[in-house]
Amino acid sequence: MDPIVYVVDDDQAMVESLSWIIESVGLKVKTYTRAHEFLDTYDPAQHGCLLLDVRMPGMSGPELQAKLNAQASTILPIIFISGHGDVPLAVRVMKAGAVDFLTKPFNDQVLLESINKALRIDKQNREKQQENAQAEAKFAALSPREVQVLQGIVAGKQNKVISAELKISLKTVEAHRASVMKKMGVKSVPELVKLVLTNGVAAHELPSEE
Amino acid sequence: MDPIVYVVDDDQAMVESLSWIIESVGLKVKTYTRAHEFLDTYDPAQHGCLLLDVRMPGMSGPELQAKLNAQASTILPIIFISGHGDVPLAVRVMKAGAVDFLTKPFNDQVLLESINKALRIDKQNREKQQENAQAEAKFAALSPREVQVLQGIVAGKQNKVISAELKISLKTVEAHRASVMKKMGVKSVPELVKLVLTNGVAAHELPSEE
DNA sequence: AAAAAAATTAGGGTTAGTACTAACAAAAAA
């Protein structure tokens, strides 16, 4: 699916102007004049980026940003658009993760470059997120015991050490180990370690490293 | 060594005011009234953070930031201080990695919190950098052949596969492998993989993963 | 030229891990 550039601005003329510029380079646009309107219909699965006005009746741009940030599933890059120079506000939204903060009037080229950057970031985020999700799905399919054995393997412990710690026989550990390798879809320990390490798999579940 | 809060501002009264606030919480301060003055005497090994005025005679704050960013060794977190609200400038320096951008007049507490955050970031950066440096030092001690074998191990290849690829005997690979483990200071393959992966060791040297 | 480091190979013994099959009990799900 093509990425969508969402435009949220209460100024109808501005929305149309932005749409025209964005569509002129072949990008898809969806426009909204109210923040909650966007929030209610937004599908996090759709990739793209968000052009967001700061000052709007009802929910403001920064408020919408805060709500989106609160949703763990959302990683939509945001470009703010502002008519008035409010430095503290600009700094705050940038610290909150905005990709850019443009003040009117701005050059079309500047806007388009910022959008391209936002779309690149979104693409990267989603690729990484998908990798993580796949790894997490595999991990979730492991039984509790298999998880314990996985932790031992990644920690570099030998099977006999794991068996002693879990108070089970070496043979049982070997069986779980084989099962872990199969379920995680890897053929070597280094692959397994990489999968766990680079995909934040069970970061909360793998405590002691000693 | 204690961290040092560097203050670079051409306004002598401002420098004194800032020093007083910072010293009141027990932090060390070094002040400069010219950017190049700081740049000439700054020791990247010293940890701390930088309070930097935007507008100054000679080199401006953002110019100094650019020069520091250009030095790979520098990771000093920067807090900008500005008397005039220039949104595009604030956004630019924030995108360039500044920790904060404060506009006068600002609350003492806000300043101190920002400084604390900057110092925390600096501490984290330096710890990570030191880890990386240690890993890189170990890696640098490996002979070319040992590096090739290391790549094979981390890629999950068996010794016989490595020996075939490098057209050397299995025994030779075993010898190099033992040497690699010893020089890298690890006792298991998972530890080795973690060391290489989380410390960017030879990211430019480990190409094919296939 | 002499010394040191790196790369190569080998043998022998030990330990660790894999592959495959098989079995049984307990717990969870259908």
Add this chain to the structure above:
DNA sequence: TTTTTTGTTAGTACTAACCCTAATTTTTTT
């Protein structure tokens, strides 16, 4: 209640890796 999953253990054969010593050649450094 029957089926499935999970956890447990065992045997056997095979493969891979580790530890140790030792030797030769090549390259690099002094």
